[in-house]
Amino acid sequence: MPKERETKEISAIHERDLDKLLQRIGAKEKIDAGEVYCKYCKETVTNENLYSILPESGGINFVCDKPVCIVAFTEYAAEKNKNKPD
Amino acid sequence: MALVVALYKYFGFPIGVAITSFGAWYFIKNPEKFEKWASMIAWMFTRVWKKADYFATKSEIQGRINSFVSGLEANTTATFPRISLRWTAKGKDEIVWEEGRAIIVMRDRKHRNKNLIHAAYLFTAEALLKKSSRHLSKTQKTSFDLFSAKLILEKESESAVEQFMSEYFIPELDKNDAMRELIKQYVHIERLGAFFPILIQELTYLGNKVFLSKPSSEIILEVKSLVDFLEKFAQREVGDTTTQDTFVGKYMRCAIRIVASRAVRERGDITSHKDRVNYCVQGKSENIYLIGAAGEENKKFMDEVAQACLSENDGLEKVRHSQFKGQIKIKGILTNVNTYLIHLRNPRAVGYLYEANDIDAEVR
Numbered sequence: 458m459p460k461e462r463e464t465k466e467i468s469a470i471h472e473r474d475l476d477k478l479l480q481r482i483g484a485k486e487k488i489d490a491g492e493v494y495c496k497y498c499k500e501t502v503t504n505e506n507l508y509s510i511l512p513e514s515g516g517i518n519f520v521c522d523k524p525v526c527i528v529a530f531t532e533y534a535a536e537k538n539k540n541k542p543d
Numbered sequence: 544m545a546l547v548v549a550l551y552k553y554f555g556f557p558i559g560v561a562i563t564s565f566g567a568w569y570f571i572k573n574p575e576k577f578e579k580w581a582s583m584i585a586w587m588f589t590r591v592w593k594k595a596d597y598f599a600t601k602s603e604i605q606g607r608i609n610s611f612v613s614g615l616e617a618n619t620t621a622t623f624p625r626i627s628l629r630w631t632a633k634g635k636d637e638i639v640w641e642e643g644r645a646i647i648v649m650r651d652r653k654h655r656n657k658n659l660i661h662a663a664y665l666f667t668a669e670a671l672l673k674k675s676s677r678h679l680s681k682t683q684k685t686s687f688d689l690f691s692a693k694l695i696l697e698k699e700s701e702s703a704v705e706q707f708m709s710e711y712f713i714p715e716l717d718k719n720d721a722m723r724e725l726i727k728q729y730v731h732i733e734r735l736g737a738f739f740p741i742l743i744q745e746l747t748y749l750g751n752k753v754f755l756s757k758p759s760s761e762i763i764l765e766v767k768s769l770v771d772f773l774e775k776f777a778q779r780e781v782g783d784t785t786t787q788d789t790f791v792g793k794y795m796r797c798a799i800r801i802v803a804s805r806a807v808r809e810r811g812d813i814t815s816h817k818d819r820v821n822y823c824v825q826g827k828s829e830n831i832y833l834i835g836a837a838g839e840e841n842k843k844f845m846d847e848v849a850q851a852c853l854s855e856n857d858g859l860e861k862v863r864h865s866q867f868k869g870q871i872k873i874k875g876i877l878t879n880v881n882t883y884l885i886h887l888r889n890p891r892a893v894g895y896l897y898e899a900n901d902i903d904a905e906v907r
Contacts, residue, residue: 463624465670467662468646471597474632475648481638508661511645522648524710527661532685534645535668539677 475504482510482517495521497529575613575625578606589652600649601628604662607699612671614698618740618865620886621747624670628662656703663703664692664711675746678762686725687743689715694733728774735777736869736882741832742773744886745795748829752794752894765792781873789823796830796892798823803835808844816848817855820887824856827892837866837881849885862888 470478479485487493493502496511496518508522509530520530551559570577585599608626615623631646632638647665649658668688676684689712696704716723732738746766772790776799779786789798800823802816816833823831833849835841846864853859863886870877 463622464627465624465666466627466629467665468631468641468644469628469649469662470631470646471600471633472648472650474630478632478638478646481632482640507648509645509647511643512640513643522657524714527664528685528711528715530645531665531668531688532681534665535673535676535684535688537643538669538673 470510472504475507478510479504482512484517484519493519495519495523495526497521497526498523573613575606575609578602579610580606582606586652586655596652597630597633599652600655600658601630603655604628604659607659608663608666608695611695611698615739618863618867618884619744619747620862620888621674621744624673626662626666626670656700656706659700659703660692660696660707660711663695663699664688664707667692667695672743672746674750675743677750678759679746679766680763682719682721683725683763683766685715686722686729687746689722690726690729690733690738691743694738725770728770731774731777732770734870734877736867736884737773737777740865740867740884740886741797741799742770745769745797745830748893749795762794765794768792769795769797778872780875781871789826789828791826791828796826796828797832798826798828798830799832799834801835802833802845802848803841808841811844813844813848813851817851820848820852821855824852824859824889824892827889829889829892831887831889833885833887835883837883842883845883845885849887852887856889858889858891860888860890862886 491501502519502521506521509520511518582599582603585595588595612623696707869882
């Protein structure tokens with residue numbers, strides 16, 4: 458019997474569309490002013506080093522593209538996803 | 544279209560139709576391969592039309608990762624999810640915004656490796672090993688994620704694996720000795736070819752079990768024992784009959800039976816192998832893996848052993864047979880071999896709901 462295939466959707470944004478998204482969520486000015494910090498390393502997030510945007514608990518978190526932050530974020534996202542139905 | 548016309552002109556109409564039909568059938572059966580090809584062509588277009596990189600990035604990531612996943616399914620009974628990349632706020636599209644759903648930033652054509660690494664690692668941790676890592680410790684889970692992402696990149700992009708190793712893999716190992724030890728064990732298990740077909744397979748079955756009273760530390764220890772067991776088995780010398788080949792934990796019970804003795808095969812006597820498998824079935828092993836050389840004669844012999852066991856044990860199922868490349872130790876030297884694996888499943892031994900002290904642990 459053929460196996461039923463589940464699909465995991467990953468949301469992505471092209472860097473070309475980043476400004477539009479940041480503008481929409483009201484974060485563009487803050488990022489341009491260097492007032493947005495990485496959820497993990499607390500260093501300044503810029504358009505160039507932004508890895509992920511995470512809307513949670515009514516706020517928005519940003520993660521920079523340092524490998525150590527990406528590993529921390531990935532494990533955090535997987536942990537949150539753990540108990541969601543397959 | 545021009546390619547199709549050229550095919551018809553060169554080979555003539557009937558052969559041209561046959562080639563086109565075969566190509567179409569092949570790509571319908573293997574959509575991930577089609578995506579890989581399409582991405583290669585799209586990347587060429589990006590030199591003249593920048594916006595083709597939306598399609599190129601999406602098909603490259605989906606094609607490469609899904610290609611690896613479909614290869615996995617050929618060697619295990621587990622069903623793994625496929626990745627689908629969805630653009631948010633592409634061009635003039637509306638922005639799709641969901642609470643709790645992370646959006647990953649993809650860079651332009653100069654950062655293809657980085658994009659693939661980010662997608663492969665996130666997909667591995669969030670989806671590929673979701674079932675199998677349900678009951679693991681943080682270190683166990685991160686080590687599985689890193690090792691599996693390395694396997695994906697190794698197979699699908701040699702240039703990306705180098706970047707992944709130096710920026711992610713090695714720094715994580717450098718700061719965590721326990722993780723380094725686990726990865727060392729996975730390397731040994733993978734050499735035999737048993738990382739996904741046996742270890743991840745067993746953990747996936749474990750992930751389908753429900754623990755009514757949470758014995759998390761107990762499970763973590765049992766997973767560690769399973770990894771130790773598989774590593775010792777993978778490291779054994781050919782002909783060594785003293786290494787343990789049965790794992791009987793509280794929540795996972797599996798046995799590996801080697802069917803490779805030339806003398807026994809040439810005698811055509813399946814009795815001893817069959818009896819050893821029957822013993823495992825009676826001993827409530829949930830999964831029994833028959834493993835041996837993938838030569839035609841040995842495969843036939845292994846199939847006969849499996850068939851005899853199936854006919855003697857009601858409920859026992861043959862769920863998968865597969866063939867893969869691995870390495871075994873002969874007189875201390877690692878030797879490349881083709882391995883044949885038959886997976887027998889014993890549903891009567893399987894429990895799904897556990898409370899503390901349901902079963903007494905026993906390792907023999």
